[in-house]
Amino acid sequence: xxxxxxxxxxxxxxxxxxxxxxxxxxxxxxxxxxxxxxxxxxxxxxxxxxxxxxxxxxxxxxxxxxxxxxxxxxxxxxxxxxxxxxxxxxxxxxxxxxxxxxxxxxxxxxxxxxxxxxxx
Amino acid sequence: xxxxxxxxxxxxxxxxxxxxxxxxxxxxxxxxxxxxxxxxxxxxxxxxxxxxxxxxxxxxxxxxxxxxxxxxxxxxxxxxxxxxxxxxxxxxxxxxxxxxxxxxxxxxxxxxxxxxxxxx
Numbered sequence: 001x002x003x004x005x006x007x008x009x010x011x012x013x014x015x016x017x018x019x020x021x022x023x024x025x026x027x028x029x030x031x032x033x034x035x036x037x038x039x040x041x042x043x044x045x046x047x048x049x050x051x052x053x054x055x056x057x058x059x060x061x062x063x064x065x066x067x068x069x070x071x072x073x074x075x076x077x078x079x080x081x082x083x084x085x086x087x088x089x090x091x092x093x094x095x096x097x098x099x100x101x102x103x104x105x106x107x108x109x110x111x112x113x114x115x116x117x118x119x120x
Numbered sequence: 121x122x123x124x125x126x127x128x129x130x131x132x133x134x135x136x137x138x139x140x141x142x143x144x145x146x147x148x149x150x151x152x153x154x155x156x157x158x159x160x161x162x163x164x165x166x167x168x169x170x171x172x173x174x175x176x177x178x179x180x181x182x183x184x185x186x187x188x189x190x191x192x193x194x195x196x197x198x199x200x201x202x203x204x205x206x207x208x209x210x211x212x213x214x215x216x217x218x219x220x221x222x223x224x225x226x227x228x229x230x231x232x233x234x235x236x237x238x239x240x
Binding site for chain 1: 124126128131133135136139140143146147150151153185187189190191192193194220221223224225226227228229230231232233234235236237238239
C-alpha cells in the first residue's frame with residue numbers, strides 16, 4: 001500500500017501552491033501504482049508533512065515514497081525534510097518512508113528541458 | 121545561430137549554483153542544436169542575464185531560447201526575468217529572445233517525477 005508524496009517548499013502565493021495541487025491531480029491520473037498521491041509543504045502552506053503523513057496512515061498506507069520538489073540540494077532538501085520526517089518515523093515505526101533525490105538531480109531533467117526548449 | 125539559456129534564481133550557496141553549471145554541461149553534450157548552452161542567474165550569482173546575453177552576442181548568436189529554471193510561476197518568472205531582458209532587447213534589436221514556460225509547467229514533469237519515484 002504505497003503512497004507518493006510530493007514535498008514542495010510552500011509559498012505565500014496561493015497560485016504557486018495550487019500549481020502543486022494541479023501536479024498532484026496529473027500524477028494521480030497517470031499512475032495506479034500508489035493508493036494515494038499527496039502534496040506536503042515544508043512551510044507557508046498546508047498540508048504540512050506531518051498532516052499529510054497522518055492522512056496516509058489513516059488510509060492504510062504502509063510505504064511512502066517522498067519526492068522533494070526542489071531544484072537544488074540546499075538545506076531544505078538536506079536537512080529540513082528529514083527533520084520534519086524524524087518525529088513521524090518515531091510515531092509510525094511500522095511506516096516505511098523513502099526519500100528520493102530532489103528533482104533537480106533527476107536523470108530526465110536535461111531531456112525535459114530540451115523538449116521544453118523545442119516545443120514550448 | 122541559436123543559444124539555449126537556462127535562467128536560474130541564483131543562490132548564496134556555491135554548490136547550488138554549481139548544480140546549474142553541471143546541468144549546462146549535460147545539456148551541452150546532449151544537443152547540437154545550439155551553438156551555446158549558457159547559464160544566467162537572476163540574483164546572487166554570476167553570470168547575470170545581461171552578462172550572459174552579451175556573451176551570446178559576442179559569439180554570433182542571433183536567437184536565444186530562454187528556459188526559466190523555476191518550479192512555480194511567481195514574480196521571478198512573470199516579471200523579473202522580462203524586466204532583466206527588456207534593456208537587452210533595446211541594446212540588441214537584431215537579437216531574437218524567446219521565453220519558454222517555466223519548468224514547473226513542463227508537460228514532461230509528471231512523467232519525470234514518476235520515473236524518479238520508481239528508479240530513485
